[in-house]
Amino acid sequence: MAQSLYEVHTLKGGQWVIDSTYPDKDSSIEVAKQLHGEKRFEGIKVIKDTFDPKTGQGKELVVFDTSKTARERPTPPSPAAKAADAPAAAAPAAAAARTKKKPKNQDVSVALKATGWLLVIVIGGLGVLFLINKAGALFSQGF
Known part of the structure; x- marks a missing residue:
């Protein structure tokens, strides 16, 4: 059985940050609309994050977005796939993590x-x- 969670993301300074998570769509969209009304953020969106433990696959679907229309996007690979690619990608990922700093x-x-x-x-x-x-x-x- 797939598990779903709704994440409220906020855009500030060009970076998306998870603000909060909710088990149902209605409450997450209500919070997103309240945050959008405060005018503190450049954008607000709600993402439905669905994970199927049997297959290890996840899917994200934007269900509310103040900056763009709703769209489906691929999720990162499962932990098993990440482990297989980890040795090759470890050095560039570590270098990228060090270079991300506040302007x-x-x-x-x-x-x-x-x-x-x-x-x-x-x-x-x-x-x-x-x-x-x-x-x-x-x-x-x-x-």
């Missing part, structure tokens, strides 16, 4: 935003202190 421009952007907000807070605080000082001086001259 540096994203780190710089976050640092610049944080520095900007810090400057706004400090300058605003100094401005408030200056106004309090002036108001105190004016108040003391009046009496």
Whole structure:
């Protein structure tokens, strides 16, 4: 008997990430629509992941997608097939895993935003202190 699971995927920064999984289609699509309404992600999709333990084969079907129409795509080979190909593919896969890093421009952007907000807070605080000082001086001259 094939087992099915529904995965909610989110797209942010050009990368798809599994957000959550559900046993039924309706609840997964409802969550996907809520996430899409929040406008925090570039795209949302729900994938029906079906695995047949007898054959060791899996199949994924996109059932909801805010960026493209639904389509069927092949799944990775079974663990047994991966084990047979593992020695030949181990070196390139390890090298690819090491090269996937967060873009540096994203780190710089976050640092610049944080520095900007810090400057706004400090300058605003100094401005408030200056106004309090002036108001105190004016108040003391009046009496």
